[in-house]
Amino acid sequence: MITPKGKTFLVTGASSGIGAALCELLLSHGAVVLGVTRRPNILHPDVSPIMADLTSRQDISGIFHRLGKIDGLINCAGTAYLSRIIDGNPADWEEMWRVNVLALSLCSQLSLKHFPKTGGRIVNVSSMSGHRVPPSGGFYAPTKFAVRAITDSLRLELKAIQSRVQVACVSPGFVDTPLLDNYFRGRKGTLSQTRANMKMLAPEDVAHCILTILTAPPHVEVSDILLRSSDQMA
Ligand SMILES: NC(=O)c1ccc[n+]([C@@H]2O[C@H](COP(=O)([O-])OP(=O)(O)OC[C@H]3O[C@@H](n4cnc5c(N)ncnc54)[C@H](OP(=O)(O)O)[C@@H]3O)[C@@H](O)[C@H]2O)c1
Numbered sequence: 001m002i003t004p005k006g007k008t009f010l011v012t013g014a015s016s017g018i019g020a021a022l023c024e025l026l027l028s029h030g031a032v033v034l035g036v037t038r039r040p041n042i043l044h045p046d047v048s049p050i051m052a053d054l055t056s057r058q059d060i061s062g063i064f065h066r067l068g069k070i071d072g073l074i075n076c077a078g079t080a081y082l083s084r085i086i087d088g089n090p091a092d093w094e095e096m097w098r099v100n101v102l103a104l105s106l107c108s109q110l111s112l113k114h115f116p117k118t119g120g121r122i123v124n125v126s127s128m129s130g131h132r133v134p135p136s137g138g139f140y141a142p143t144k145f146a147v148r149a150i151t152d153s154l155r156l157e158l159k160a161i162q163s164r165v166q167v168a169c170v171s172p173g174f175v176d177t178p179l180l181d182n183y184f185r186g187r188k189g190t191l192s193q194t195r196a197n198m199k200m201l202a203p204e205d206v207a208h209c210i211l212t213i214l215t216a217p218p219h220v221e222v223s224d225i226l227l228r229s230s231d232q233m234a
Pocket of ligand 1: 012179
């Protein structure tokens, strides 16, 4: 196992939900954590803030401008709207595409020169909605399928250039975070019904899976971890 103690991790989406839980977990293991957010004032006080709006390519470049060496990049930032193909708002699609897909890809690309020669790990947060399209999947599910495909493309590209950087994803089902308020925007009844029907995953459950990937021995390459609440049907 690789200890996270003294290692440096760059976490996007560090202010809330899965990203915030991961920051706390990494800090509790003695890691140095740099957190990307638009709301630096709400980060854990021991996380070094990097302010960026991930819909902006300029802001994304700024994250890496003065960055030193990192041992891991965890792309947690994401946005989700229940936005159907038949009548969804294209502005919602565009935001989801920019944050969930383009920002994740560009952060991955720009991070590579910050890893030591000995390697490190990139972990992308996909979703169960990146494995099968749920009835409410709309435009969100395609962004998460893209995350899985990008993870696979990057893995193959890194191997082709003999890089020792590994890339993986985690694919959770419902996790009880503020993202769901956005997703079920205007359908509060559906969210309370979902909460009443299942004990959802906690952000910490996902953070532990990410830690498992980050601390696996170098010869162990995890590709994806799928996890869902034991109450979730599919
Ligand atoms: N919750 C679920 O049920 C669930 C299930 C499967 C997968 N996921 C995935 O898990 C990841 C984390 O989601 P979460 O549930 O933890 O959501 P969350 O609590 O709503 O957190 C979302 C994070 O993304 C950041 N973010 C969003 N748009 C951004 C932007 N334009 N620029 C910079 N940062 C931005 C937010 O930061 P600021 O607002 O502070 O900038 C926040 O830290 C996402 O990729 C999501 O798709 C969630």
